[in-house]
Amino acid sequence: xxxxxxxxxxxxxxxxxxxxxxxxxxxxxxxxxxxxxxxxxxxxxxxxxxxxxxxxxxxxxxxxxxxxxxxxxxxxxxxxxxxxxxxxxxxxxxxxxxxxxxxxxxxxxxxxxxxxxxxxxxxxxxxxxxxxxxxxxxxxxxxxxxxxxxxxxxxxxxxxxxxxxxxxxxxxxxxxxxxxxxxxxxxxxxxxxxxxxxxxxxxxxxxxxxxxxxxxxxxxxxxxxxxxxxxxxxxxxxxxxxxxxxxxxxxxxxxxxxxxxxxxxxxxxxxxxxxxxxxxxxxxxxxxxxxxxxxxxxxxxxxxxxxxxxxxxxxxxxxxxxxxxxxxxxxxxxxxxxxxxxxxxxxxxxxxxxxxxxxxxxxxxxxxxxxxxxxxxxxxxxxxxxxxxxxxxxxxxxxxxxxxxxxxxxxxxxxxxxxxxxxxxxxxxxxxxxxxxxxx
Numbered sequence: 119x120x121x122x123x124x125x126x127x128x129x130x131x132x133x134x135x136x137x138x139x140x141x142x143x144x145x146x147x148x149x150x151x152x153x154x155x156x157x158x159x160x161x162x163x164x165x166x167x168x169x170x171x172x173x174x175x176x177x178x179x180x181x182x183x184x185x186x187x188x189x190x191x192x193x194x195x196x197x198x199x200x201x202x203x204x205x206x207x208x209x210x211x212x213x214x215x216x217x218x219x220x221x222x223x224x225x226x227x228x229x230x231x232x233x234x235x236x237x238x239x240x241x242x243x244x245x246x247x248x249x250x251x252x253x254x255x256x257x258x259x260x261x262x263x264x265x266x267x268x269x270x271x272x273x274x275x276x277x278x279x280x281x282x283x284x285x286x287x288x289x290x291x292x293x294x295x296x297x298x299x300x301x302x303x304x305x306x307x308x309x310x311x312x313x314x315x316x317x318x319x320x321x322x323x324x325x326x327x328x329x330x331x332x333x334x335x336x337x338x339x340x341x342x343x344x345x346x347x348x349x350x351x352x353x354x355x356x357x358x359x360x361x362x363x364x365x366x367x368x369x370x371x372x373x374x375x376x377x378x379x380x381x382x383x384x385x386x387x388x389x390x391x392x393x394x395x396x397x398x399x400x401x402x403x404x405x406x407x408x409x410x411x412x413x414x415x416x417x418x419x420x421x422x423x424x425x426x427x428x429x430x431x432x433x434x435x436x437x438x439x440x441x442x443x444x445x446x447x448x449x450x451x452x453x454x455x456x457x458x459x460x461x462x463x464x465x466x467x468x469x470x471x472x473x474x475x476x477x478x479x480x481x482x483x484x485x486x487x488x489x490x491x492x493x494x495x496x497x498x499x500x501x502x503x504x505x506x507x508x509x510x511x512x513x514x515x516x517x518x519x520x521x522x523x524x525x526x527x528x529x530x531x532x533x534x535x536x537x538x539x540x541x542x543x544x545x546x547x548x549x550x551x552x553x554x555x556x557x558x
Contacts, residue, residue, distance in 0.1 A: 121196045128419050131202060132226045135192050139220035145184045150176065185221055189213070193225055203230045206423035228421040233475040236415040238536035243411050245534065246403045246542045246549065248396050254546040255389050259366070262388070266373065269359035275322045276358045278308040282320060283357040290335075290349050298349075302356070313349070320355065329353040392546060398495075399549050401527075408530045411537070412472050413465055420467055428463035476529050484521045485528075492520050 120136040150172050159167040159175060189210065197204060208225035269281055276282055282305055288298035307317050319331040331351040339345040364370045371377075371384045379386075436459070437447045454460065476482070497506035510516050 119192055119195070121199060123200050123202070126226065129205070129228045129231060129421050130226065131229055132224055133193070133196050133200070133202075133208075134224045135189075135196055135222070137188055137192055137221040139218055142181070142184055142188060142220055145188075146177070146181050149180050149184065153180070188221055189223060192221070196225075204228070205230045205421035228423050230421065231419045231471070233416070233418055233471060235472070235475070238533065239538065241411050241415055241533065241537035243407055243534065243537045243539050244542040245407065245539050246400060246544050248400060248544045248546055248549045250389060250392050250396060250546050254392065255385055257547070258388055258392055259385070260363075262374065263363040263366075263370070264361070266364050266370065267361045268364075270362050271325075272358055272360045273325060274358065275324055276307060276320055276355070278321065279306070279361060281306045281359040281361060282323075282355060283359070284320070285354040285356065286351050288349050288351040290344060290347050295344065295349075298351075306361075316351065320353070323353075323355045323358070325355055325358050327355045329355065396546060396549060403549065404534075405526070405530050408533050408537075409469050409473075412533065413468055416468070416472055418468060418471065420464060420471075424467045425460065425463045428467050429457075429459040432459045432462055432466075473526055473529050476532065477525050480532065482525055482528050482532075484524060488524045488527070489517070489520050492524055493517075496520075 119138070119141075122134045124132045124134075126132050150169060153176055154167060154169055154172040155165045157167065157172060157176070158164050159171060162168075162171070193208060196202075204227045206228045208227040210223050210225050213221070213223045272280075284303050284305065285301050286299060286303060288295065290298070305312060305317065305320075307320060310317065313333050313335065315333045316331060319329065319333075323329060329352075331353060332348065333351065334348050335344045335346060337346045366381055366384070368380075371380070374384065374387065376384045376387050433450070433452070437450055440447050440450070451457070493507055493510045494503065496510075497503035500506045510520060
């Protein structure tokens, strides 16, 4: 078998393979002889037809099968001989398989890049740390109280913190617009969920009041057709509810699983839960910071096929997410070069290659004990943790996903051990993102 390799791009390779006719012909003949022992051909007893007759009936089909298998096996033999690692399926062309000519074809494909990592000691990483203060605990307790609030209808003017039930309908340039009306809509004054000025306009309203709010959409509104336009909303205030928060008493403590020990034990339990959340959030944040640093320091040539496939996967994931929320996806454009899916795919593929290279070069192995701890940590938030653990260990593919996470964690630890690391102190609220303990 003759093999030649040509580089047609930074990562694209073209292999030309020539398989001699003798190899094809001998295999075809062997199969025809085997076939002749069992096949039925009109005019001959089973297994008694001459080889020449069997060839006339089945020769072309058998040759086609042999050629297909030879192309596949010779391609992988060529890869092994030339030490090539394909990153995409090959495009085979042209294929010359005429009788007596053997097999001649070219296979074009992309290979994985060679990776040379930037020196680890040159990486500068800000490692987030967090200490939970008594103020954080106080704020979280207020959040818990708000979650268990009760609503008390009142016949007074609405004030900030009240929860109103309203009907509303809006118009822009005298015409209704999609999403501009609602019935029995609940809104907490001061939550800043609606159009700027909407909640402020309800301050002082009483049950039964009819209001007209003249507002303006922000210039950077997410719906371009409404950006910067004036709008008029007719509002019917149906109910004004005062929020009544529970007292810090035994009933509240029991609802949070604290049967005895009073407020001191309750605060300790809140602190413990916050610590568990912060620990996981810190691990996620640290991993993100480390991977971002690796990405910025190690830009590499990427196989286009991997980017294309990953961008398509991310787009499909996004489409399914929208559908699950009842949002139409008819106008969702296909993933294309330069769009958000393509950009996300570039980063994801780059990091996959970098992490894989570190795992291989450092000869990192999966630690079964670490995998077990990760599975048990996932399982502890479920009603039956043992069932969740069995679910993971009952399927090799599911467990492999956790093993990949464990190896990625090992890579993060290795990077932190050699990089220039400084600590970045974060409040609990900043760590947990967007007001976990903010009291509004």
